Amino acid sequence: MSKLPSKAKPIILEARGITKSFLFQHKISTVLKEVDFCIYDGEFVSIIGSSGCGKSTFLELLAGISKPDNGQIHLNQQDITGKAGFLGYMPQDDLLFPWLNTMQNILLPIKVRSGNLAEAKGQVMELLPMFGLENHAQHLPNQLSGGLRQRVALLRTYMTNAKVLLLDEPLASLDSLTRSQLQTWLKDIVRLLNLTVILVTHDIDEAISLSDRIELMTKDPGTFSQSIDIVAMGKLNDTDQLALKGKIKSLFT
Numbered sequence: 001m002s003k004l005p006s007k008a009k010p011i012i013l014e015a016r017g018i019t020k021s022f023l024f025q026h027k028i029s030t031v032l033k034e035v036d037f038c039i040y041d042g043e044f045v046s047i048i049g050s051s052g053c054g055k056s057t058f059l060e061l062l063a064g065i066s067k068p069d070n071g072q073i074h075l076n077q078q079d080i081t082g083k084a085g086f087l088g089y090m091p092q093d094d095l096l097f098p099w100l101n102t103m104q105n106i107l108l109p110i111k112v113r114s115g116n117l118a119e120a121k122g123q124v125m126e127l128l129p130m131f132g133l134e135n136h137a138q139h140l141p142n143q144l145s146g147g148l149r150q151r152v153a154l155l156r157t158y159m160t161n162a163k164v165l166l167l168d169e170p171l172a173s174l175d176s177l178t179r180s181q182l183q184t185w186l187k188d189i190v191r192l193l194n195l196t197v198i199l200v201t202h203d204i205d206e207a208i209s210l211s212d213r214i215e216l217m218t219k220d221p222g223t224f225s226q227s228i229d230i231v232a233m234g235k236l237n238d239t240d241q242l243a244l245k246g247k248i249k250s251l252f253t
């Protein structure tokens, strides 16, 4: 079991002893084994790990999209194991519906759960400028750039009103300039809206610059092997950042 960092803030989300296996072509493979994880209120944690180690599987379990074979997930001490709708989840291949415009895509989850659409629309109108979407409310997804589409998907996730957002490689498909602009924007907006975020990324620089903490996941079976407390390191200059990147890279080899 991985060691959990101790912090003064309250734990908002906690996963204990999570094990998940899949049956594929008559063979059972254990993707996650006795995984422990927690995140503190307002914390930004990135998960890094090689392809196929179980990062998306773990987020799906947290989101309640699937159930663990063993283990429990608690949100503010309430058992949410296998229950969807408690956390804001942006999947790895998040698709906006091509026939719906920005506003309709953002409001869709509220419509599906028969929420108050008029109230939500008012809230979205207020949030559009913060997400850089004020001139795009009527645009269809194919009329938006990749960066704008990700902002729409993020606003849709935010509108679930969840305290904790699970973001599975939200910036992976973007060119490097747009990606770095969105990283800065994401960092600011997370602070502004006081969000708690779990981000899956393959980009070590992105993880270092956005996170309070990085959790490294190793493979076969997937488990958290190292926890890197970025906050405790204080302000990192370019040299520190390069050294840390090298250290993280070496932990994969």
Ligand SMILES: Nc1ncnc2c1ncn2[C@@H]1O[C@H](COP(=O)(O)OP(=O)(O)OP(=O)(O)O)[C@@H](O)[C@H]1O
Binding pocket: 022, 023, 024, 031, 049, 050, 051, 052, 053, 054, 055, 056, 057, 058, 092
């Ligand atoms: N529904 C499923 N049925 C069978 N195997 C699955 C299923 N979902 C995931 N897996 C397997 O579980 C392992 C972990 O998959 P997962 O998508 O969680 O990896 P990942 O760490 O997110 O990888 P990537 O970085 O490429 O997105 C993979 O070997 C995958 O093939």
Ligand SMILES: [Mg+2]
Binding pocket: 055, 056, 057, 092, 168
């Ligand atoms: Mg994945």
